[in-house]
């Protein structure tokens with residue numbers, strides 16, 4: 001396909017956004033060059049659309065249309081609103097790392113009280129350092145994607161976290177993305193390096209401060225899970241109902257390690273989590289559970305690409321969508337098993353619960369298997385609540401909405417139960433209950 | 441006083457009339473048995489009383505404590521004291537039995553304007569009942585009826601009956617799929633709930649169950665109508681002569 005033919009409508013707007021942002025983007029020299037290249041890569045497609053296979057079901061050109069200008073620096077009033085929102089989203093006992101409109105807010109973060117073994121730097125500072133060319137790779141990934149390119153071009157800040165080998169964190173690190181600006185965009189990129197044998201729980205929350213509306217979030221995370229390390233990563237996405245959130249997460253997983261990722265999206269008009277996993281060391285385990293709770297005309301996409309590059313790893317993906325009104329959920333799961341990756345065990349399951357006749361669920365599982373001794377599979381179901389179960393509950397005294405809520409809870413519970421931390425799991429259950437209560 | 445009055449009830453399912461003018465009155469404190477061949481409409485009657493969707497009532501009425509039962513949602517009927525022990529209790533994966541019991545009990549209490557049970561009171565009550573029914577505690581931690589045997593499912597229905605204390609219990613084929621021991625445990629549980637304020641409709645195809653739950657009145661149902669009513673001896677009569685005579689009469 002000649003990409004020049006699909007030159008998009010938002011091109012001119014995007015380039016003026018990029019030009020206008022120049023003075024505010026950290027980094028010169030090599031960094032600036034990478035940004036220019038990344039923007040050029042973005043411009044070759046513009047906002048991804050349905051003719052790009054990976055974005056077939058999430059046509060941003062139709063759903064989003066414009067690339068909004070970069071959010072300005074938040075003023076004192078905005079920071080106060082952010083602070084209130086953070087207080088609500090904060091997990092008890094967690095070490096908070098807060099980004100407001102894509103820039104680390106030191107006053108709202110616990111940078112001065114980091115657990116031992118943990119270091120945090122601001123991406124902005126790293127990119128701004130003289131002779132930073134060696135760190136320019138912070139903006140480069142081996143995965144190419146238009147939204148990731150746009151992120152590299154426009155990223156303003158992020159955290160660069162290192163957890164030293166053997167560190168066992170007893171409480172979570174919590175990355176909180178707060179939006180305060182309206183009709184503006186943010187671009188953040190964070191790096192997390194979990195050292196050998198370390199054990200970490202990383203919570204990531206996306207929230208809106210009071211009044212923040214119609215913003216665009218493009219957040220990226222690049223994560224390394226060292227050999228024999230364990231990372232539990234819980235994402236709670238509760239953006240404003242008219243916002244756009246495209247998150248890209250890239251994981252490289254070492255040997256004999258374990259990554260347990262849970263994502264729940266209930267916010268944003270349009271959202272996508274695209275996560276790319278490389279099983280780079282033998283004998284590791286990847287567990288991914290996702291829940292989309294969507295209503296009105298919300299569109300939520302979870303796209304997972306698991307690359308089994310080495311033998312003997314296990315991956316399990318389990319996705320649940322609960323869809324009301326005219327909501328649209330997308331699950332795309334690709335499992336690649338390289339020729340050398342014998343004894344790979346990779347499975348994915350996606351289930352959608354349709355609470356309305358107008359809701360829609362799409363799923364696209366793909367297996368690309370080049371090894372011969374593997375066990376891989378996928379399954380998908382979509383349907384309404386079971387009438388006979390509903391009647392049983394109602395005959396026992398549960399009003400309709402409550403009966404539905406109990407069954408919905410059971411449905412998403414099968415994904416939520418994968419969260420190991422009791423307190424976090426309860427938080428997620430409560431959050432799902434909030435969603436159901438809002439239906440009544 | 442009549443607890444339940446069914447007058448000339450006509451019910452259709454998918455354009456086909458299943459109940460053709462059924463009349464039945466049940467007084468408070470009485471146990472009525474409804475016997476009849478398969479397909480005579482016994483389960484249909486129990487579903488219509490409980491309010492299951494999919495049944496079209498084309499004629500007649502049902503009064504429960506003098507109120508129009510058919511105008512109420514199924515959960516309102518439950519809160520008012522109607523309880524159907526299902527012939528085939530469903531399995532609900534992911535909803536722990538304990539959670540289910542507490543949610544249901546408190547929903548009923550809330551609808552009646554009563555205080556919710558405190559957790560310790562609730563747990564104590566459930567423990568007592570499950571012990572008397574020989575239901576192990578770890579069964580209550582599992583999903584509702586998930587992995588339960590036929591007998592366990594029926595006992596779970598009786599447990600709910602004992603917990604909710606309804607004023608009308610409808611037992612649809614409680615004996616189906618139960619061996620004698622399981623049947624005896626379930627029947628003992630039911631008998632323990634007999635009281636002057638509580639009425640029961642015991643639906644069964646076989647006389648056997650009525651040896652354990654002895655009815656005050658027996659009705660014979662055939663082709664969507666009550667064709668004969670009598671005392672408990674009617675059940676024995678049926679056991680000897682079969683349903684054929686009534687099929688002709690209907």
Ligand SMILES: Nc1ncnc2c1ncn2[C@@H]1O[C@H](COP(=O)(O)OP(=O)(O)O)[C@@H](O)[C@H]1O
Pocket residue numbers: 453454458476477478479480481482483484485
């Ligand atoms: N959902 C349904 N759709 C169509 N026919 C039904 C349905 N439920 C019951 N019937 C029919 O209604 C009649 C009575 O059934 P049922 O009430 O189950 O009888 P019983 O419980 O006495 O065996 C039968 O002929 C049965 O086939």
Ligand SMILES: [Mg+2]
Pocket residue numbers: 482483484527612613
């Ligand atoms: Mg029946």
